[in-house]
Amino acid sequence: MTEIKAYGPKNLPLEELFAPGHRACQGCAEVLALRLALKALGKDTVVANATGCMEIVSTPLPTTSWVVPYIHVGFENAAAVCSGVEAGLKALMRKARLPKKQIHCVAIAGDGGTADIGMQALSGALERGHDMVYICLDNEAYMNTGIQRSSSTPYGAMTTTSPPGRLSFGQSTQKKNVAEIAAAHGIPYVATACPSYPWDLMKKVQKAALVEGPAYVHILSVCPTGWRSQPEESIELGKLAVASRVFPLYEVENGRYRFTPKPPKQVPVIDYLKKQGRFRHLTDKMIEEIQKNVDEQFCRLEAKVRISLEASQEPQE
Ligand SMILES: Cc1ncc(C[n+]2csc(CCOP(=O)(O)OP(=O)(O)O)c2C)c(N)n1
Ligand code: SF4
Numbered sequence: 001m002t003e004i005k006a007y008g009p010k011n012l013p014l015e016e017l018f019a020p021g022h023r024a025c026q027g028c029a030e031v032l033a034l035r036l037a038l039k040a041l042g043k044d045t046v047v048a049n050a051t052g053c054m055e056i057v058s059t060p061l062p063t064t065s066w067v068v069p070y071i072h073v074g075f076e077n078a079a080a081v082c083s084g085v086e087a088g089l090k091a092l093m094r095k096a097r098l099p100k101k102q103i104h105c106v107a108i109a110g111d112g113g114t115a116d117i118g119m120q121a122l123s124g125a126l127e128r129g130h131d132m133v134y135i136c137l138d139n140e141a142y143m144n145t146g147i148q149r150s151s152s153t154p155y156g157a158m159t160t161t162s163p164p165g166r167l168s169f170g171q172s173t174q175k176k177n178v179a180e181i182a183a184a185h186g187i188p189y190v191a192t193a194c195p196s197y198p199w200d201l202m203k204k205v206q207k208a209a210l211v212e213g214p215a216y217v218h219i220l221s222v223c224p225t226g227w228r229s230q231p232e233e234s235i236e237l238g239k240l241a242v243a244s245r246v247f248p249l250y251e252v253e254n255g256r257y258r259f260t261p262k263p264p265k266q267v268p269v270i271d272y273l274k275k276q277g278r279f280r281h282l283t284d285k286m287i288e289e290i291q292k293n294v295d296e297q298f299c300r301l302e303a304k305v306r307i308s309l310e311a312s313q314e315p316q317e
Contacts, residue, residue: 001044001104001206001210003206003210006199006203007199012039013039013042015039015043017041017066018034018038018058019064019065019066019067022058022065023056023058023060024053025223027229027231027232027234028053028057028221028223028224028234029194029195029223029234029238030053030054030222032198032234033194033201033219033221034054036202037201040202040206041133041209044102045069045209046069046071046085046089046106047069047070047071047107048071048082048107050074050108052110052113052137052143052144053139054110055072075109075112075113075117076117077118078107078113078134079107079118079122079124079125079126079134080125082107082134083128083130086105087130089105105130105132105133107134107135108137109136109137110136110143111139111141115176116150116152119181122216125214126214127185129187129213129214130213131213132214133205133215134182134214135219136216136218138178139221139222139226140157140226141153141226143226147159148161149171151175152175152178153175155172155173156171156290157278158228158277158278158281159171159226159278170281179192179218182216188253189216189251189253190215190216190218190252191204191207191208191215191217191260192218193205193220193249194239194249195219196235197239197242197261200249204217204251204260205217207251220238222234222237228278228280229275233275236275239264240271241272242264243263243266243267243272244266244267249261255308256311257301257307257308263298269287270287270291
């Protein structure tokens, strides 16, 4: 992989490593994220992909959308299988059974396969220090099995297992912050990304692949089917997630936090929520609560960025 300092229309890799003709829904930002990520990774890549939307839409036998070597793995073990591939390739190269070259080992899973059932495999792989990239495609529910809640579903959202009604107001817990959990492992690189910011996403995936050791990239991916949003508004909705600070874009390099890009001017969280049918039932009081929580979380993140900046300016001994 040749390092590209900043992606843009002039140097966008033209090769499609995720072929068209797949069966994703109209306006699916998850499949767009995948296509961009593969452009950044290049063809010397092996993918271990957990069961989920991206596997379902891309592999109906006898066809496949994957132009790189691909292994479909269980819901729970994308990180474990990817670790095995990485260790195996390393051993084969050491024994000169394969020519020495950089091959990117990439685990890909949805938020269900990451925040819920794949968590222990992910934590184990990060702790063991495998040279691999883990990409979570976060559409905030178990979409391919019929929109059930996950621990990454945001507070108040309607899913088929968190239905609002007389006895429930939607999802009753706050979204699990997996990027922070990954960062707490002290790995070299963690980033959040969104396909509404394609150049930023590609640069982060490339950085993750080039870093030595484990890297984690958490990608918020709008799902019109589960979010009850308009397919043509997916890119705008991703931008609103960032601008409302519901999903800030940042990276953590060797423990140091940095906003990437600089957060845009804040828009009220209601502007983001009102475009999604899954939040239609929320009361003003709940929206206020969500706003308060978003502001609080953002404040914490800002403090980490500030401390990191101060630390990086410390005089060297
Ligand atoms: C151990 C196990 N439990 C449950 C399932 C059924 N199952 C397959 S995919 C899936 C949901 C996947 O959700 P997510 O990882 O968020 O991906 P998405 O479909 O939203 O892209 C479930 C529950 C399974 N395949 N394996
Ligand atoms: S259900 Fe959502 S994530 Fe899955 S293919 Fe459709 S739009 Fe994409």
